[in-house]
Amino acid sequence: MQTFDYIIIGAGSAGCVLANRLSADPKNQVLLLEAGGKDKSPLIHIPAGFIKTLNNPDYNWGFQTEPEPNTNNRAIPIARGKALGGSSSINGMVYVRGQARDYDDWAQMGNRGWSWDDVLPQFIKSENREGATDATPWRGRGGELNVADVPQTYPMLDKVLEAAEECGYPRNPDYNSGDQEGWSYYQVTQKNGRRWSTAKAFLEPAKSRPNLHIETYAYVTALVLDGKRVTGVAYEQNGADKQAAAGREVLLSAGAVQSPQILELSGIGREDVLGDQGIPVKHRLMGVGENYRDHLLVRMVWRVKGIRTLNEETRGLSLAGQVLKYAFTRKGALALPAGLLNGFVRTRPELEVPDLQLRATHASFKDVRKRILDDFPGITFAPNQSRPESRGSIHIKSADRHAPPAIRPNFLSDEIDRQCLIAGMRITRQIAAAPALAPYMADELAPAAGAETDDELLAVARANGSTVFHPVGTARMGPDGDVMAVVDPRLRVHGLQGLRVVDASIMPTLVSGNTNAPVIMIAEKAAAMILEEAKANS
Numbered sequence: 001m002q003t004f005d006y007i008i009i010g011a012g013s014a015g016c017v018l019a020n021r022l023s024a025d026p027k028n029q030v031l032l033l034e035a036g037g038k039d040k041s042p043l044i045h046i047p048a049g050f051i052k053t054l055n056n057p058d059y060n061w062g063f064q065t066e067p068e069p070n071t072n073n074r075a076i077p078i079a080r081g082k083a084l085g086g087s088s089s090i091n092g093m094v095y096v097r098g099q100a101r102d103y104d105d106w107a108q109m110g111n112r113g114w115s116w117d118d119v120l121p122q123f124i125k126s127e128n129r130e131g132a133t134d135a136t137p138w139r140g141r142g143g144e145l146n147v148a149d150v151p152q153t154y155p156m157l158d159k160v161l162e163a164a165e166e167c168g169y170p171r172n173p174d175y176n177s178g179d180q181e182g183w184s185y186y187q188v189t190q191k192n193g194r195r196w197s198t199a200k201a202f203l204e205p206a207k208s209r210p211n212l213h214i215e216t217y218a219y220v221t222a223l224v225l226d227g228k229r230v231t232g233v234a235y236e237q238n239g240a241d242k243q244a245a246a247g248r249e250v251l252l253s254a255g256a257v258q259s260p261q262i263l264e265l266s267g268i269g270r271e272d273v274l275g276d277q278g279i280p281v282k283h284r285l286m287g288v289g290e291n292y293r294d295h296l297l298v299r300m301v302w303r304v305k306g307i308r309t310l311n312e313e314t315r316g317l318s319l320a321g322q323v324l325k326y327a328f329t330r331k332g333a334l335a336l337p338a339g340l341l342n343g344f345v346r347t348r349p350e351l352e353v354p355d356l357q358l359r360a361t362h363a364s365f366k367d368v369r370k371r372i373l374d375d376f377p378g379i380t381f382a383p384n385q386s387r388p389e390s391r392g393s394i395h396i397k398s399a400d401r402h403a404p405p406a407i408r409p410n411f412l413s414d415e416i417d418r419q420c421l422i423a424g425m426r427i428t429r430q431i432a433a434a435p436a437l438a439p440y441m442a443d444e445l446a447p448a449a450g451a452e453t454d455d456e457l458l459a460v461a462r463a464n465g466s467t468v469f470h471p472v473g474t475a476r477m478g479p480d481g482d483v484m485a486v487v488d489p490r491l492r493v494h495g496l497q498g499l500r501v502v503d504a505s506i507m508p509t510l511v512s513g514n515t516n517a518p519v520i521m522i523a524e525k526a527a528a529m530i531l532e533e534a535k536a537n538s
Contacts, residue, residue: 004213004245004246005027005028005248005249006246007033007233007244008253009254010033010503011032011033011216012081012088012519013087014253014520015251016084016197017527019032019212021531022527024206027211029213029247030213031213031215031244032203033215033220033244034214035217036058036059036081036082037082037083039084039085041059043056044059044085046334047188047193047334050092050093057082058082059081061258062079063077064077065408066408068411070410071412072463076467078294080255083199084199084203086198088198091469093188094342094514095189096175097517098180098513098517098518099180100179103118103119104116106477106509109508109509110478110479113489114477122524123176124138125143126520127140128140128141130146138177144205145201146189146190148188150185151190151330154340155308156362163434163436166434169183170182171184175187183341184342184343185342186340193326193331221401222234222266228497230496231245232246233246248498248534250499252502253501255503256472256503257407257471259501264277264288267280268282268285268288268496269285270284270285270286270395273288273396286484287483287485288475289393292408293388293391293507294469294472294510295357295384295468295470296384296409296411296467297359299466300383300444301448302432302443302444303441303443304377305377305442309379310373311374311375315375319333339361341359344358345358353512356386356427360379360380360381363380378445383425384421384424391410392408412465418458447464448460472515473505473510474505475501480494486506500526502526
């Protein structure tokens, strides 16, 4: 059995950053284990390829929620990446840090060192913001993660910006400054019209280092414990059971779905959950798998007239033209991320910060899951609450190490969430009816067409709401004495030595926006703490 200084479980958004930073010191022997394969497919690197990878079991774990009454007992897909780069290889490529208040709240909960002022340097370190200047000191220049503007703007979406302003919602020149409020086109993790995943940004420059060992199709089955110290990992690869030892630390970066699963399969977690599956308790931690949160959105669709949308531009000869345009210019429909236009708004005037994220894309789908576009011009709006209060759980439902866990989001269980989403649907209609946009909106379509009362709008959300694939919180961070915290503010697992969790599962609350950028920040901060402690102890 080979020994490494650090073993990283999961080559996703956090794991790739950790692998780069920790292996930068040639004295550190680093093992990176990824359950999926390499990121070779062109579908990963051509931005529009996410339409295919999201439905491909080679690249997506294909998790689903358990049926719950709050969402009409539907099984809702929870996409998670399965390849080098993890979810950053199949996500929508939008770059959203969140608002300053998100991180200040984390610090107020006892997590010292996690306020906005504390984490901003980590965002800056990772980033190469195209066009950043000395006048934008909150943006990074020269980092590994390229952040660009969307490849092009569109007349239909320009009209949405005008309509939002007519309704009192301003434009925001940079929603990643810490002040989110307002509307703008998205910033995206792309470079020269191609996806810029964490595998591309952080792993590719480091993979030739002799002290970094990358193993794909390495499915971690358990952590190896010696008393209260984690000493290594057990994993399967090519049909063989293997083990690797960690001289310093194991870093669990499998994501908010699989990190709690691995902890529980290793005997770390709640006594009742482990006991139900016949797993001996090696370390009792009540918070493992709890505090699950995610963003729930509702799509609202309109048929469009008098202006072109993506529905027409990606059909027949027009599609052939788009393929040629991308081949020669790296622009056009094939370069587009999942989201194009974005607004952060307050649903109530007394709120200090926005509580709603609202997306707009000049496209509509006859089959959303398969991303098949309608045959007529269309536009889709999608509101979701930014900071949901509803909490669920993720727990193993079998001792079988290959069985997916039970994901119970408990969506719409909190009245604040219900009222925010209803208000978001009304704000969407207000913008759609504004003078700048109204001439192009033919009629509203399913699923929300005809729903007028609060009860009717809520029923639409229950029957059609889907996630934005932002699961967090299932190994949340909290100080000593917080019985439901899994890790401390330095991301060390409470009560154990040699183990940290570094991914979205450590978030105490859900950030106001997409989660890829915050996870990269978390990994940057974790790497800095790990190296600092190693230096102090050497």
